[in-house]
Amino acid sequence: xxxxxxLAAVLLAxxxxxxxxxxxxxIGVSWANFQEERWKFDAAAMRSAIQRAGNTxxxxxxxxxxxxxxxxxxxxxxxxxxxxxxxxxxxxxxxQAVEWAAAANIPVIAYDRLIEDPRVFYLTFDNVxxxxxxxxxxxxxxxxxNYVIIKGDPGDANSGFLxxxxxxxxxxxxxxxxxRIVGEVNIDGWNPDGARSAMEQILRETGNAxxxxxxxNDGMAxxxxxxxxxxxLNVPLGGQDGxxxxxxxVARGTQTVSVWKNxxxxxxxxxxxxxLLAAGTPMSRVPDVVKFSDGExxxxxxxxxxxxxxxxxxxxYMAIDADHISQKVAxxxxxxxxxxxx
Numbered sequence: 511x512x513x514x515x516x517l518a519a520v521l522l523a524x525x526x527x528x529x530x531x532x533x534x535x536x537i538g539v540s541w542a543n544f545q546e547e548r549w550k551f552d553a554a555a556m557r558s559a560i561q562r563a564g565n566t567x568x569x570x571x572x573x574x575x576x577x578x579x580x581x582x583x584x585x586x587x588x589x590x591x592x593x594x595x596x597x598x599x600x601x602x603x604x605x606q607a608v609e610w611a612a613a614a615n616i617p618v619i620a621y622d623r624l625i626e627d628p629r630v631f632y633l634t635f636d637n638v639x640x641x642x643x644x645x646x647x648x649x650x651x652x653x654x655x656n657y658v659i660i661k662g663d664p665g666d667a668n669s670g671f672l673x674x675x676x677x678x679x680x681x682x683x684x685x686x687x688x689x690r691i692v693g694e695v696n697i698d699g700w701n702p703d704g705a706r707s708a709m710e711q712i713l714r715e716t717g718n719a720x721x722x723x724x725x726x727n728d729g730m731a732x733x734x735x736x737x738x739x740x741x742x743l744n745v746p747l748g749g750q751d752g753x754x755x756x757x758x759x760v761a762r763g764t765q766t767v768s769v770w771k772n773x774x775x776x777x778x779x780x781x782x783x784x785x786l787l788a789a790g791t792p793m794s795r796v797p798d799v800v801k802f803s804d805g806e807x808x809x810x811x812x813x814x815x816x817x818x819x820x821x822x823x824x825x826x827y828m829a830i831d832a833d834h835i836s837q838k839v840a841x842x843x844x845x846x847x848x849x850x851x852x
């Protein structure tokens with residue numbers, strides 16, 4: 511796949527440059543996990559941007575453990591870093607790490623998941639907008655009927671933002687009774703197996719009377735698709751992340767939309783912003799910064815919100831043209847009329 515080749519090239523270049531760039535600023539990056547394939551690309555793009563600026567990329571993987579993430583961050587701070595990028599496992603538990611960083615005068619970036627603290631710079635996509643796109647695209651395919659909403663981890667603020675966007679699209683129809691929510695659950699860790707099990711239970715409880723599913727990411731959408739297929743069902747299904755398997759499901763007609771957030775751009779932006787903050791640039795002076803206060807606590811923060819792209823059967827070509835995915839992978843088993851495949 512072209513995207514894998516890009517990833518390999520970025521990593522190779524980053525590794526070759528490590529020794530030469532070791533005298534720059536040290537940027538610590540704490541990843542929650544690499545459960546979804548997309549995070550590997552985020553990491554490669556971030557590492558490349560950091561090292562191209564003459565800085566050093568220091569990374570850890572919390573493997574889904576909030577406790578391990580705190581331990582990882584504590585070690586990075588103790589060993590010496592100039593900025594900290596956190597992809598949090600749990601938005602509340604990681605608050606202790608923000609305190610440690612603040613005490614050491616280390617700027618913090620919350621990467622794609624909100625850490626609601628005015629001392630943190632928030633970098634993400636417009637996740638309320640992502641929720642709107644998922645719901646609007648699915649609703650266009652199935653305007654009425656029994657809907658299921660498969661939400662992400664309750665400890666991740668993105669789950670709430672996505673749900674907010676979905677509500678903006680379907681709320682009036684739910685209140686009017688033309689759309690009925692027959693199942694709505696959070697899935698710990700955004701786990702695909704958990705989503706499949708939850709969907710299986712909802713199908714049992716409803717006697718398979720499900721007309722559409724709004725899943726909050728592609729990994730969970732994959733689990734939902736498996737549960738539906740086991741019952742001989744194929745209903746409008748939405749997700750996000752632009753995962754290769756999800757784009758292929760779109761082309762094959764088993765997923766209606768995958769909202770693609772160009773994670774290479776997000777990763778590069780994080781590397782650039784981390785370098786600026788590490789060098790002493792105030793958060794308010796970062797180019798393109800806006801004020802964000804839509805979290806649960808209403809705390810105003812400095813932020814950058816990038817715009818996502820809906821990948822449907824009419825826009826699969828966009829992901830292919832951007833080298834996000836090869837035509838071979840995207841179009842395997844594609845239905846007739848998928849733009850970019852036929």
